[in-house]
Amino acid sequence: MSALTRTPPASSDSTLATDPSNDEVIIGLEIHCQLDTGTKLFCGCSTDYRDDGPNTHVCPICLGLPGTLPKVNKKAVEYALKVAKALNCEILEESEFARKNYFYPDLNKGYQITQYDRPLAVRGYLDIEGEEGGKRVRITRVHMEEDPGRLVHKGGTDRPKYTLVDYNRAGIPLIEIVTEPDLRSPKEARRFLNKLRATLEYLGVYDSEKEGSLRVDANISIQPKGWFECEGKGKEDRGRAEIKNISSYKGVEKALTFEITRQKNAIRRGQKLECATRHFVETRGVTTASRSKEMEQEYRYFPEPDLRPLKVRSWADEIILPELPDARKVRFIKEYGFSPTHAATVTGDWRVAEFYDNLPKDLATVAATATWVADTLLGELNYRDMTISDVPQGHFIELVTLIRKDTITDKSGVEVLRSLLDQLKESGSCEKPSVCVKRLNLAKTGGEGLDGVISEVLAEQPQAVSDYASGKSEAFNFLIGQVMRKTRGRVDPGELNRVMRETLDSMRT
Amino acid sequence: MASKVCRFDPEDKYNAFLSTIEKAPFESTGKLAGIPVAIKDNISTKGIMTTCGSKILEGYVPPFDAFVVELLKREGAAIVGKTNMDEFGMGTTTENSAFGPTLNPCDTGRVPGGSSGGSAAAVAGGMVPMALGTDTGGSIRCPSAFCGIVGLKPTYGRISRYGLIAYANSLEQIGPMARNVTDVSTLMEVLCACDPRDSTTYDRPFCHAPEVNIRGTRIGVPEEFFGKGVDPKVASVVWDGISLLERLGAEIVTCRMPSMSHALAAYYVTCTSEASSNLARFDGVRYGPTSDTKKQWHESFQEHRRDLFGKEVRRRIMLGTFALSSGYYGKYYAKAQAARQNVKADFARLFRDVDVLAGPTMPTVAFKLGEKSDPLSMYLSDILTVPANLAGVPAISVPCGKAEGMPVGLQIMGRHFEDEKVVDVAYAFEQGVSA
Numbered sequence: 036m037s038a039l040t041r042t043p044p045a046s047s048d049s050t051l052a053t054d055p056s057n058d059e060v061i062i063g064l065e066i067h068c069q070l071d072t073g074t075k076l077f078c079g080c081s082t083d084y085r086d087d088g089p090n091t092h093v094c095p096i097c098l099g100l101p102g103t104l105p106k107v108n109k110k111a112v113e114y115a116l117k118v119a120k121a122l123n124c125e126i127l128e129e130s131e132f133a134r135k136n137y138f139y140p141d142l143n144k145g146y147q148i149t150q151y152d153r154p155l156a157v158r159g160y161l162d163i164e165g166e167e168g169g170k171r172v173r174i175t176r177v178h179m180e181e182d183p184g185r186l187v188h189k190g191g192t193d194r195p196k197y198t199l200v201d202y203n204r205a206g207i208p209l210i211e212i213v214t215e216p217d218l219r220s221p222k223e224a225r226r227f228l229n230k231l232r233a234t235l236e237y238l239g240v241y242d243s244e245k246e247g248s249l250r251v252d253a254n255i256s257i258q259p260k261g262w263f264e265c266e267g268k269g270k271e272d273r274g275r276a277e278i279k280n281i282s283s284y285k286g287v288e289k290a291l292t293f294e295i296t297r298q299k300n301a302i303r304r305g306q307k308l309e310c311a312t313r314h315f316v317e318t319r320g321v322t323t324a325s326r327s328k329e330m331e332q333e334y335r336y337f338p339e340p341d342l343r344p345l346k347v348r349s350w351a352d353e354i355i356l357p358e359l360p361d362a363r364k365v366r367f368i369k370e371y372g373f374s375p376t377h378a379a380t381v382t383g384d385w386r387v388a389e390f391y392d393n394l395p396k397d398l399a400t401v402a403a404t405a406t407w408v409a410d411t412l413l414g415e416l417n418y419r420d421m422t423i424s425d426v427p428q429g430h431f432i433e434l435v436t437l438i439r440k441d442t443i444t445d446k447s448g449v450e451v452l453r454s455l456l457d458q459l460k461e462s463g464s465c466e467k468p469s470v471c472v473k474r475l476n477l478a479k480t481g482g483e484g485l486d487g488v489i490s491e492v493l494a495e496q497p498q499a500v501s502d503y504a505s506g507k508s509e510a511f512n513f514l515i516g517q518v519m520r521k522t523r524g525r526v527d528p529g530e531l532n533r534v535m536r537e538t539l540d541s542m543r544t
Numbered sequence: 545m546a547s548k549v550c551r552f553d554p555e556d557k558y559n560a561f562l563s564t565i566e567k568a569p570f571e572s573t574g575k576l577a578g579i580p581v582a583i584k585d586n587i588s589t590k591g592i593m594t595t596c597g598s599k600i601l602e603g604y605v606p607p608f609d610a611f612v613v614e615l616l617k618r619e620g621a622a623i624v625g626k627t628n629m630d631e632f633g634m635g636t637t638t639e640n641s642a643f644g645p646t647l648n649p650c651d652t653g654r655v656p657g658g659s660s661g662g663s664a665a666a667v668a669g670g671m672v673p674m675a676l677g678t679d680t681g682g683s684i685r686c687p688s689a690f691c692g693i694v695g696l697k698p699t700y701g702r703i704s705r706y707g708l709i710a711y712a713n714s715l716e717q718i719g720p721m722a723r724n725v726t727d728v729s730t731l732m733e734v735l736c737a738c739d740p741r742d743s744t745t746y747d748r749p750f751c752h753a754p755e756v757n758i759r760g761t762r763i764g765v766p767e768e769f770f771g772k773g774v775d776p777k778v779a780s781v782v783w784d785g786i787s788l789l790e791r792l793g794a795e796i797v798t799c800r801m802p803s804m805s806h807a808l809a810a811y812y813v814t815c816t817s818e819a820s821s822n823l824a825r826f827d828g829v830r831y832g833p834t835s836d837t838k839k840q841w842h843e844s845f846q847e848h849r850r851d852l853f854g855k856e857v858r859r860r861i862m863l864g865t866f867a868l869s870s871g872y873y874g875k876y877y878a879k880a881q882a883a884r885q886n887v888k889a890d891f892a893r894l895f896r897d898v899d900v901l902a903g904p905t906m907p908t909v910a911f912k913l914g915e916k917s918d919p920l921s922m923y924l925s926d927i928l929t930v931p932a933n934l935a936g937v938p939a940i941s942v943p944c945g946k947a948e949g950m951p952v953g954l955q956i957m958g959r960h961f962e963d964e965k966v967v968d969v970a971y972a973f974e975q976g977v978s979a
Binding site for chain 1: 587588594596601604606607608610705706707708709710712713714740741742743744817818820821823824825826827829830831837841842845865868869870873877
């Protein structure tokens with residue numbers, strides 16, 4: 036919606052400030068998310084189109100056949116209002132759909148039904164962890180619109196032989212969230228998006244795992260510090276770029292980082308940046324100048340005459356929001372004794388938070404489980420490019436139980452986890468943790484077994500034993516290391532220490 | 545009451561039909577059992593070509609019925625054909641059809657009016673007893689007046705538009721056309737039904753038998769309806785009609801409607817703006833004649849639209865596109881909406897004092913074929929019909945005599961959702977004339 040973004044003040048031709056240490060990055064985002072309703076925004080077609088053939092989830096309405104009329108999906112409005120409320124927005128008394136007119140083959144009616152001067156909600160905010168502590172990112176507006184269809188280029192995107200149109204996606208409800216230019220780094224942008232994603236998923240209105248469910252346009256410019264806050268009309272504008280259609284969370288950070296380098300180089304060379312539209316090429320991690328002059332497009336917005344205005348404020352008043360990330364974080368600290376860092380990690384992703392919340396309470400309250408989920412599990416998943424949804428909860432519970440019952444050590448637990456995740460990644464299924472423990476012979480060596488290994492080591496290392504007797508404490512650690520090596524870490528370090536010392540001391544007397 | 549036997553004479557002397565169905569199926573029960581009904585060609589009919597009088601939809605066969613067509617079938621009617629019209633409803637003569645003009649059965653040297661000229665000619669020429677038309681700025685009432693039949697534009701929101709191929713969504717309604725008020729009333733009973741697919745409808749069924757007694761009804765006559773441009777011969781016939789209403793016991797009050805001065809401009813800005821958007825979907829990608837897919841997209845769809853839309857359609861699309869452009873929106877579209885509010889306010893004010901308003905339907909009798917070659921003079925002839933569309937109020941045209949041997953229509957406009965009252969006054973008048 037470039038038509039509504041704020042126009043930069045006219046710039047003069049005077050020399051641009053070139054002290055890069057005095058510069059600041061200014062970023063604003065426009066986020067489009069598909070609302071996870073069962074049916075489309077204006078007809079009854081299913082939104083579950085991803086595994087099906089082209090043009091199988093269509094009807095006269097979402098094909099835009101002449102004579103058809105849109106009918107608003109109430110669930111979509113309710114979902115969008117939940118988002119507006121969760122983002123602390125002012126909900127308008129009455130909201131109205133508008134037509135955005137342009138010609139494109141993926142556009143079934145020659146216009147897109149969206150919202151223009153009467154969106155659902157305006158002036159909200161979302162609090163995030165910024166580069167310098169807590170930060171409030173202001174939300175300009177939240178509105179609803181329909182997704183257009185999809186073009187499928189055959190024979191390469193650069194010079195396709197021909198192009199086909201698939202209208203399965205046409206009419207999927209989208210929510211557009213526009214921020215003020217309050218973000219100051221690609222990392223902050225990423226953090227904002229993560230928090231937003233978590234919020235939308237807590238609300239149950241969005242599924243980030245569905246391909247193509249997110250599209251971000253990012254506005255970015257580099258200006259002298261304080262430029263943005265400065266109200267002077269004559270202030271210089273070095274120009275900015277609008278990067279269109281970034282379709283992943285990682286992509287946003289990458290695109291912005293690339294764009295900063297590009298703009299900084301241009302500023303260093305004294306070049307004036309145009310206000311340009313750029314495209315992010317995900318595969319190459321670069322942005323390229325867009326050939327079309329999209330910023331100059333004329334969309335001829337006017338109120339959609341086929342739909343009545345929606346009385347959204349009274350509607351929103353009736354909606355009760357579920358627990359959101361910040362509240363759950365506080366609860367996890369209080370209820371489960373999480374450290375603030377662990378709580379932030381676990382509650383920062385809805386699926387992880389749910390995973391944890393659904394663990395049996397006697398397990399969940401163990402502080403160790405927090406570390407297990409927040410550090411070990413997430414780390415191992417991340418390493419394998421897997422998500423929490425890939426983890427069978429029963430298996431995880433069994434694994435943690437094995438550790439708690441002292442059947443295996445923490446260290447062995449990690450080994451089991453790694454083996455199970457590898458199996459899952461390979462084949463989508465895995466053995467039970469107890470089976471894995473047996474197979475890898477990881478059951479804890481303790482009692483008589485431990486005594487045996489210790490005696491073995493002491494017999495093999497008479498030198499170290501006499502060194503210990505003569506008071507050399509390094510010898511003790513050496514002997515411990517030898518037992519660990521022999522048992523491949525299957526012993527509890529505390530127990531080993533105790534038994535070893537007892538054995539050595541009894542030998543001295 | 546219309547004949548209960550399906551008798552349809554497909555010999556089309558007036559080019560009233562674009563397609564006919566010789567052995568149309570019908571039911572033997574229902575309010576319209578066996579009655580042949582003609583449908584204007586901008587109303588979707590499942591399995592029957594629906595072109596809107598345009599080459600751009602030649603060969604298009606909708607896969608679904610408009611809600612009104614479902615309702616007609618449910619009541620036993622036989623859908624016998626699709627009637628000619630000005631392309632997409634854009635015209636006042638039915639000469640703007642891509643498939644040739646319809647002739648007026650009263651004088652084949654004259655136009656039947658438009659844009660529902662085919663429906664009016666089919667009824668007036670005796671081919672069918674009743675038909676559906678659509679009225680965006682007078683398209684039911686004008687041809688009804690010109691051909692000497694009865695036509696009603698219902699209250700906006702009373703009849704579902706689902707399946708009506710949009711020209712100007714905020715103005716248009718489907719409505720009945722017939723040779724007498726009783727048949728119009730019967731059609732209203734069938735057509736006014738709740739349709740959840742059209743968000744602009746209200747659930748207001750029409751359960752009413754026309755009432756002949758109008759004693760005590762207050763009828764306002766706005767001076768502006770007899771202003772400049774209204775043929776004195778037409779004015780005189782209509783005044784005679786109003787006098788008849790007075791003799792039937794109604795009270796006649798003259799009044800003013802100052803918003804009329806901006807009504808026509810407001811109407812043309814609004815309808816062309818909406819049309820420019822509505823007609824954007826005809827790009828040759830999904831239905832109708834296919835555009836040249838070998839060419840670049842922007843070339844192919846532009847050529848397609850240039851070649852297949854008629855001159856008047858292209859003119860209105862360009863006008864509407866201009867009116868909605870940034871920089872002109874405030875000057876045109878926004879101003880038109882303000883003027884529209886003034887028209888609504890005028891009606892609301894007048895209806896606090898009177899029950900209905902009366903005046904001529906059209907400023908003249910039917911034009912000679914080819915007479916209105918200048919689009920602006922054609923637009924001006926809509927001056928008396930557009931106020932009802934801008935305000936969304938019901939308005940009927942009922943035959944009230946002749947001038948120069950051609951029929952003249954008396955227009956009666958009522959309050960929102962008082963279509964019944966409008967029908968009653970028209971019925972009393974009709975009975976009074978034949979008495």
